[in-house]
Amino acid sequence: MRKKVFAMMLAAMMIGTTFMGAMTVMADPGPADPPSTPTPANSTTAPYSKVKPNVTAAGLEAGITEEVEVDKAGATTPNLEYTLTISGEMKVYEANGVVYGDASRVTNKDGIYGQLGTVKFDAGEVIGPSEKDKEYTIASAMVTAINDLEFDRPGIYFWEITKTVNNAAYPNDTRRTALVIRVDEDGSKLHAPVVSVHSLDSTTGMPTGDKHIKYEDVFDNSPGQLTVKNTVSGNQGSKDQYMKYTVTLTGLDDFKGHEITPTGANTVKGATPKYGEDINGSTDNLKPQTIGNDGTVTFEVWLKDGEMIEFPDIPTTTGVKYSIEEKSSTHTGYDVSNKADNVEGKSDKIENKELKPEGSRVEFFNEKQTATPTGVIMAVAPAFAVILIGGIGIGIILAGRGRREEDEEA
Secondary structure (H helix, E strand, C coil), X not given: CHHHHHHHHHXXXXXXXXXXXXXXXXXXXXXXXXXXXXXXXXXXXXXXXXXXXXCCHHHHHCCCEEEEEECCXXXXXXXXXXXXXECCCCEEXXXXXXEECCHHHCECHHHCCEEEEXXXXXXXXXXXXXXXXXXXXXXXXXXXXXXXXXXXXXXXXXXXXXXXXXCCCCCCCCCCEEEEEEECECXXXXXXXXXXXXXXXXXXXXXXXXXXXXXXXXXXXXCEEEEEEEEEECCCCCCCCCEEEEXXXXXXXXXXXXXXXXXXXXXXXXXXXXXXXXXXXXXXXXXXXXXXXXXXXXXXXXXXXXXXXXXXXXXXXXXXXXEEEXXXXXXXXXXXXXXXXXXXXXXCEEEEEECCCXXXXXXXXXXXXXXXXXXXXXXXXXXXXXXXXXXXXXXXXXXXXXXXXXXXXX
16 A cells, blocks of 8 residues: 555656646746846856857847927928947946846957947928838948857847937937847857847936837927018009019028928919019919028019018028018119018118028018109299299389370370
């Protein structure tokens, strides 16, 4: 009887051991993200055979994205180029005083520096309210440098990433991120390194479980606007006469290649206005113009009395200025003055005025005035009175002489 009981107990123990081993294999999830950690660097299980990453540019690009969002309607982005750079030394993950990785044993680690990747947005590519995502293009030199690394210890190794944008005046998502390489081991050998991009904890500076980074830049500036109006007055001023204006915007260097489209009721398209010098059927006040490489864009428009034209959605940036000139040959005989942002002027041009953030308004006044007929009569009346009085006097004298001669004859 005792032999049977002992045999049954031994069989039960063997079955239990086999079951626990199977459960351990099933529970192993494979490589995990930080803060889960592999065996510390001071593991007694060493040395291992060296392992190297096998990353591709496409593999990294799939995990690093830039999202540009514009909140305000009509506002637009400039030419933007974002750059990710690795400039700091390699670090290892630390938790509770335990170091996960051995930086001194990583071969070729000094090759990880310089440009990691870039992404570009053209001027006007994102116009509010909208957003657009683009994946970073990873530099081939950095892919080569990553794949040249060699690890013979498990650990979490990382290099901090710095993100910059070509124009510091515009938004820049400045969260801390890092290129992370994780090397796991199973007690006898190292797994192939896993390469990804993670956020860094704002307090500890250590990698978190947040990976596949999407940088986010949000623009919320309102677009600028310029309004130009023409007013004709005076008893000789023609309400049908068109005056020609040259409107120039400068200081838009970051927006080269972007178009600005005027708006307004007066298209002038296909019209031949009275006194319209140089105007023809192809003239169009509302024709869009492209900002040049020098940050300048110029429009030629025709306005008669009471008409105005607007240049909306002017990209918002510092130092945008406008100049407006009324062509002299289209206002011959007129006295011209102006008012720009409530500041009065006495000429047919305005030069290098700064565009106000809330928008600028300019009005030109063309006056043609001549003396009235009443004024002419009043001017000649005194001389006419002298002549009239003299004529009456001569008539009286002649009449008196005639009567004397009649009396003498009688």
